[in-house]
């Protein structure tokens with residue numbers, strides 16, 4: 001079987017990381033790079049002289065050897081580019097977020113299903129070993145019932161002007177929370193502020209409600225003194241802390257909790273606090289982006305459905321859209337849309 005060639009679209013801040021992995025994993029299959037900026041094209045051509053660098057997507061689409069494309073352009077261009085690629089019969093990996101509107105995201109997911117193509121979303125954190133282990137621990141019942149989650153994704157920069165902080169980096173927290181809870185969210189409440197920009201929120205505090213009272217609170221900001229990338233999951237038996245900035249202990253499992261005892265003489269409940277051992281599970285050192293690109297190539301080759309498929313992307317975009325509506329409505333509770341998942 002001849003393996004289909006791949007094109008990379010965009011070569012801005014993030015795409016060079018995809019390019020490095022494509023170069024290693026896809027080798028000669030990486031055939032084109034499409035970029036609108038002449039300066040960025042020149043940079044790509046220097047780094048990867050074997051790859052054909054162009055500003056014309058049509059040139060790529062005219063080449064029948066190209067079976068797949070990776071889209072790493074600004075968020076607003078994701079839906080039109082993915083639509084064009086899928087309509088032209090190409091498998092697509094789109095950087096997060098899949099689209100800016102739920103209707104667009106659902107249309108792309110359905111189009112991929114109809115055409116029997118892989119549509120994958122670059123929810124990189126669903127390929128992070130610590131996050132995979134957290135889900136394994138939750139599924140094995142190790143932490144008891146998942147009660148609530150909270151996450152912080154903070155830094156000074158990179159300040160964007162086209163989308164707010166939550167739409168830019170919050171998709172990571174939503175994808176992590178959706179993956180760990182394992183069920184689609186029902187509602188959101190979002191507060192935010194525009195301290196730097198008049199157009200978009202630099203700081204957001206978002207609460208996402210899941211079935212059975214599970215809450216996920218997400219603090220996302222590009223105006224903060226400390227670079228923080230942390231997710232905490234509180235279960236009825238144990239608690240998990242994933243700290244991506246901690247090189248030695250990315251994941252900690254705490255045997256901590258509060259066990260309810262029989263009521264005292266006055267009928268009040270008593271609690272025994274459990275402050276047991278902390279464990280640091282050993283985790284593989286794989287680069288998440290390498291795992292993501294490898295998975296996409298496997299799906300292209302085998303026809304398998306990507307783990308982070310279009311419908312996974314829809315569930316994240318639906319939260320982003322509800323967050324925007326809540327921000328516009330002064331922090332009102334807004335229901336998260338749940339477009340029907342078509343099955344291939």
Ligand SMILES: NC(=O)c1ccc[n+]([C@@H]2O[C@H](COP(=O)([O-])OP(=O)(O)OC[C@H]3O[C@@H](n4cnc5c(N)ncnc54)[C@H](O)[C@@H]3O)[C@@H](O)[C@H]2O)c1
Nearest residue numbers: 010011012013014015034035036037072073074095096124
């Ligand atoms: N997975 C992650 O951890 C992660 C991290 C950072 C960024 N991202 C995502 O990567 C994407 C790109 O972000 P960025 O920060 O690199 O943006 P960027 O603005 O730095 O780069 C985008 C590039 O795309 C080019 N471009 C725009 N429209 C194009 C088109 N139609 N055809 C070809 N090239 C086009 C621009 O010229 C620019 O060089 C975004 O979706 C972002 O959310 C993902």
